[in-house]
Amino acid sequence: MSNEDYIGEYDIVEYIALGFLTHNDSYDKLIRPGDGHLRFDGSDIYFIDNNSNEKQSHTMNHAIKVWLEKGFLTRRKEVQP
Numbered sequence: 001m002s003n004e005d006y007i008g009e010y011d012i013v014e015y016i017a018l019g020f021l022t023h024n025d026s027y028d029k030l031i032r033p034g035d036g037h038l039r040f041d042g043s044d045i046y047f048i049d050n051n052s053n054e055k056q057s058h059t060m061n062h063a064i065k066v067w068l069e070k071g072f073l074t075r076r077k078e079v080q081p
Contacts, residue, residue: 014072
């Protein structure tokens with residue numbers, strides 16, 4: 001499967017770690033189920049918290065596939081209009 005097959009939004013069902021960058025530093029953050037959800041655009045992973053704040057992660061994009069296979073994420077259902 002290509003990265004395009006994984007484009008979408010995902011609920012976090014197990015703890016995952018995401019890497020983030022600031023102007024001065026890089027850090028990892030442990031994300032718990034219920035802290036928010038992920039969006040993958042085919043290239044980058046974004047964390048969206050429960051207040052709808054979105055932050056780009058520098059975690060490698062193939063992590064989405066690994067987390068799905070291990071059951072750490074589930075694909076969000078698309079809302080039909």
